[in-house]
Amino acid sequence: MLHLVQCLSTMLPSAILRMKIYGLNGSSGWNTITITNSTSYGNRDGIQSYATANGAIQNVVIDNVVAHDNPGTSGYSNPTGSGIVLGQVNGATIQRCVAYGNGARSSSTAGGPVGIWCYDSSNVVIQYCESYNNTGGSSVDGDGFDLDINTSYSILRYNYSHGNTGAGYLFGAAGTVGGNLIENNVSQNDGLKNGYAGIEAWGTVANDEVDSNWVFAQSPASAGIRIASGAIVTNLQFRNNTIFVTGNLPIVKGDTVSGVTFSGNDYWRTDGSFLVSWNGVQYTSLNAWETATGQEAGTGFNEPPPWLLSMPSPAPTLTPTPTATPTPTPSPSPTPTPTPTPTPTPTPTPTPTPTPTPSASPTLTPTPTVTPTPTVTPTPTPTPSPNIAFVQSPAIAALTASTTPSATFASNTTAGNTIIAVVSWFSSGSETITNVRDNANGAINYSVAVPLYSAQSRKIAVYYLNNITGGTTPTITATLSNAKSVQIAIYEFRGINALDTTHTNNNGYGSASTGSITTTNANDLLIGAILGGTETGGESGWNLKVGSNLSVEYSIVSFTGTYTATFTPPTTYVAAIASFKGN
Numbered sequence: 178m179l180h181l182v183q184c185l186s187t188m189l190p191s192a193i194l195r196m197k198i199y200g201l202n203g204s205s206g207w208n209t210i211t212i213t214n215s216t217s218y219g220n221r222d223g224i225q226s227y228a229t230a231n232g233a234i235q236n237v238v239i240d241n242v243v244a245h246d247n248p249g250t251s252g253y254s255n256p257t258g259s260g261i262v263l264g265q266v267n268g269a270t271i272q273r274c275v276a277y278g279n280g281a282r283s284s285s286t287a288g289g290p291v292g293i294w295c296y297d298s299s300n301v302v303i304q305y306c307e308s309y310n311n312t313g314g315s316s317v318d319g320d321g322f323d324l325d326i327n328t329s330y331s332i333l334r335y336n337y338s339h340g341n342t343g344a345g346y347l348f349g350a351a352g353t354v355g356g357n358l359i360e361n362n363v364s365q366n367d368g369l370k371n372g373y374a375g376i377e378a379w380g381t382v383a384n385d386e387v388d389s390n391w392v393f394a395q396s397p398a399s400a401g402i403r404i405a406s407g408a409i410v411t412n413l414q415f416r417n418n419t420i421f422v423t424g425n426l427p428i429v430k431g432d433t434v435s436g437v438t439f440s441g442n443d444y445w446r447t448d449g450s451f452l453v454s455w456n457g458v459q460y461t462s463l464n465a466w467e468t469a470t471g472q473e474a475g476t477g478f479n480e481p482p483p484w485l486l487s488m489p490s491p492a493p494t495l496t497p498t499p500t501a502t503p504t505p506t507p508s509p510s511p512t513p514t515p516t517p518t519p520t521p522t523p524t525p526t527p528t529p530t531p532t533p534t535p536s537a538s539p540t541l542t543p544t545p546t547v548t549p550t551p552t553v554t555p556t557p558t559p560t561p562s563p564n565i566a567f568v569q570s571p572a573i574a575a576l577t578a579s580t581t582p583s584a585t586f587a588s589n590t591t592a593g594n595t596i597i598a599v600v601s602w603f604s605s606g607s608e609t610i611t612n613v614r615d616n617a618n619g620a621i622n623y624s625v626a627v628p629l630y631s632a633q634s635r636k637i638a639v640y641y642l643n644n645i646t647g648g649t650t651p652t653i654t655a656t657l658s659n660a661k662s663v664q665i666a667i668y669e670f671r672g673i674n675a676l677d678t679t680h681t682n683n684n685g686y687g688s689a690s691t692g693s694i695t696t697t698n699a700n701d702l703l704i705g706a707i708l709g710g711t712e713t714g715g716e717s718g719w720n721l722k723v724g725s726n727l728s729v730e731y732s733i734v735s736f737t738g739t740y741t742a743t744f745t746p747p748t749t750y751v752a753a754i755a756s757f758k759g760n
Contacts, residue, residue, distance in 0.1 A: 198226035198234060200265065206233030213240045221257050222290075223247045223279065228265035231297045231327065237269035244274070248282040249290055249314060258283040258290035258314060266298040270697075276308045280319050289318025292341065296325035296350070300678060302697060307337045313370065319343040321367060324357050326350035326380075329628075330679055332358045332697075339365040344373040345392070349380035349408060356625050358675055360388040368398030374430065375420075378413060379405035384624045386675065388416045391482075395423045400430035400454070410436035412622040416644075419482045423447040427454040434470070438621065443478040451479055564672030565702050565733045565759040567720070568594060573727055576602070576662040583654040584667045590617065592647035595673035595757070598623060598640045600655045601708040601727045602663035605634040613640040613655045617648025626704075627753040630681040635708045635751040637681075637727075643673060664727040670702060670757075677701055677756040689744040691754035696737050700759030703732040705742025709750030716743060733759075 196217065200206030206228045217223035223244030226234050239261060249258020260276030263269055276292035283290050292308030295301045303322060313319030321338025324331055327350065338345035345364025348354050364375035375392035378385070387402075394401040401420035404410065413436055420428050420442060428444045431437060434456045444451060444463060453460045460466035463479040568591070571584050582600065590596065598613055613623040623640035630637055640655075653667045682692035691705045705719070706729045716722070719730040719742060730742055742754055 196224045198237070200228030200230070200233040204230040204233050206230070206235070206265070208235045210234070210236070211238045211240070212242060213238075214242070216243045216245075217260075218244070218246045220247045221250050222262060223260045223276070224262070225259070226263045226266055231265050232267035232299070234263075234266045235268050237263060237266055239269070239271045240273055242274045244276045244279065244292075246278040247280075249280055251282050251284040251314075253283075254285055256283060256285055256288045256290045256318065259292070259294065260290075260308070260311065261293045262291065263295040263301065264297050266295065267300055269295070269298065269301045271301070271303045272305050274306045276306070277310045280312045280314050283312075283314030285314070286316050289313030289316070289343065291318055291320045291323040291343070291347070292338070294320070294323035294325055295328055295331065296323075297327045297352075299329045299331065301328065301331040302334075303332070303336060304334045305336070309337075309339045309341060312342045316371065317343070318347075319370070320347045320373070321345045321364070322347070322362075324348040324354055324359075326354070327352035328354050328357060330356045330676070332360070333362055334358070334360045336362045337365075338363065338367055340369070341367045342370040342373075344368060344375065344377040346376045346390075347373075347379070348385060349378050349382045349405075351380055353381045353383055355383035355385060355411075356628070356676070357385045358388065359386070359390065360675065361390065363391045363393075365393045366395060366398075368394065370397070372397075372399040374398055374400045374403035376401070376418075377403045377405060378410070379408050381409040382413055383411040384413075384622075386414045386416065386624070387418060388414070388675070390418045392418065392420045392422075394421070394426065396426055398426060400427045402428075403430040404433045404437055406432035408433040412624060413437045414624075415439045415442060417441045419443045419445075421445050421447075421482050425452075427452045427459075430454045431456060439472045439477065440474070441476045442473070443480060443482060445479065445481055565700060566671050567731065567733075568669040568671055570666070570668040570721065573664055573666045573729070576664055576726060578660050578662050580657045580660045581654050582657070582663040582665045583652050584665050585652040586650050586667065586669065589649050590645055590647050590651055590669050591671065592645060594645055594647070594669055594671045595641055595643050596623070596645055596653060597626070597668045597670065597704055597757075598653050598655065599637070599666045599704075599706045599727065599729050599753075600640070600663065601635070601637040601706070601751075602657075602661045603635055603708075603726075604661045606659065606661070608636070608657050608659045608661055610638055610640075611656045611658060613653065615642075615645075615648070615651045615653045617651035618642060618646055623653075624676070626676055626755040626757075627679045627681055630751060630753060632683045632749075632751040635749070637706060637708050637751050637753050639679070639704065639706060639753055639755050641673075641676070641757070643675065664708075666706075666727060666729050668704075668721070668729070668731070672760050673702060674758040674760045677758045679753070679755040682750075682752040682754075689750045689752065691742040691752040693739050693741040694754050694756055695739045696734070696756050698756075698758040699735060699737055701734050701756040702759065703734060703740055703742070703754065703756050705730050705732075705752070705754045707742075707744045707750050707752040
């Protein structure tokens with residue numbers, strides 16, 4: 178079905194928009210929904226989607242929407258009072274939106290509201306948004322942004338969070354939150370209640386990256402960055418972040434430390450001291466932390482952030498409230514309410530001084546020396562990058578029965594490049610890939626680009642590792658839970674920044690295709706892979722077609738668009754396609 182919603186604030190200057198997108202008929206739902214130029218306030222939730230099956234709602238765009246002072250409803254066990262919340266969505270963009278002052282009446286102690294968030298969703302991009310002065314009501318959450326239960330392959334980027342009672346950026350849940358990217362965001366003075374941090378991971382997280390963010394934290398927050406107690410973590414990477422705190426709180430608080438890697442970050446306290454709390458041990462120098470734990474390993478900094486010599490003021494710049502504030506008229510809703518996994522209650526901290534009450538006039542903005550204040554205007558389309566390039570690959574070996582299939586590069590790899598590994602085998606069993614790593618980067622697991630996917634007794638997965646250390650003809654090895662006839666193909670590229678988007682395709686008869694993906698970045702590397710036939714011939718715009726049974730090809734593109742890799746017809750197949758952003 179096609180459903181288009183477009184609300185124009187010029188036509189409805191006093192609109193109180195409460196938008197619910199529900200799919201309540203099994204896996205049936207909505208496709209192509211657009212909400213723009215609207216304001217939502219005074220409701221139980223501002224904008225919300227929910228379906229009875231994950232992925233039933235597809236291709237949602239929420240653009241230039243303000244969701245403020247949606248207080249929620251007391252007496253509900255589930256979270257109410259969020260600004261914008263998407264559930265059961267596959268493919269969505271939330272951009273240039275503002276959420277503030279939400280959640281005041283929420284009384285749930287299991288999980289609270291968030292300014293802008295999603296759960297049970299995949300391929301969601303939240304960008305160029307601001308979320309501030311949101312509260313968890315009685316006790317929990319009130320975060321700026323959140324990637325919650327079962328959210329995968331989603332991105333938080335170029336957002337500004339400040340003055341929230343919960344974390345600025347929260348990710349994790351009882352259901353795995355994996356393959357996500359949190360990059361180039363700002364958190365300022367978040368965590369005003371209940372011991373939250375500027376950026377916080379909790380629950381089960383796997384193969385998530387937190388890259389190039391700015392965090393400004395002060396009491397009563399628990400830390401600049403925190404990995405909560407009891408978290409189950411696999412390959413969580415914190416890279417190139419600037420973490421700036423004042424007072425006596427630690428810069429990083431690792432209550433859980435297994436599966437976490439910090440590299441290339443800048444750690445700073447206003448008094449020039451250093452404090453990281455790691456598995457209950459307090460480290461007062463970067464060198465001591467590195468030596469004892471192996472974190473950073475010479476890549477980190479303990480220096481004042483450039484262009485910033487003092488903590489910004491905690492007072493946010495407020496968006497004016499409309500003059501006419503109608504009295505909400507709550508009524509029981511017959512429609513179901515989503516039930517995200519509860520957020521654990523962090524260790525209580527002393528009750529903070531209440532957040533100043535907003536006035537009609539904007540309060541003081543941070544000092545002019547602050548550079549990381551984001552805008553909500555999209556950046557121009559980037560110029561096609563000349564940097565992406567194929568470097569090398571070995572030939573794909575024949576099917577070999579093994580629990581540790583491997584492939585070795587013929588030449589040395591170069592530091593800073595990216596290695597991509599495709600692993601496939603024939604089996605109807607329940608084998609899994611426990612890790613992919615190489616003998617140059619040691620114990621660092623490769624990240625999942627396309628998770629293990631099975632159809633017609635065929636399995637395929639794509640892994641990658643950015644910013645490699647380089648090495649002498651390294652060998653990349655995948656470890657399987659059971660021995661199977663397996664193939665692995667490996668490739669080295671330069672000029673790759675991060676994962677963009679991915680897609681898998683079930684099976685087929687006759688003409689084969691990976692299925693299509695729509696890129697969000699102008700400069701992308703596309704990797705298409707198929708298990709199930711012998712590739713012959715050529716395809717315009719694609720290169721590196723090799724192999725029998727497993728075939729892999731790549732294409733470097735310089736425009737956002739929809740792309741598909743096709744192959745010589747096999748009888749049945751399983752296929753995957755992934756795109757990676759260029760530098």
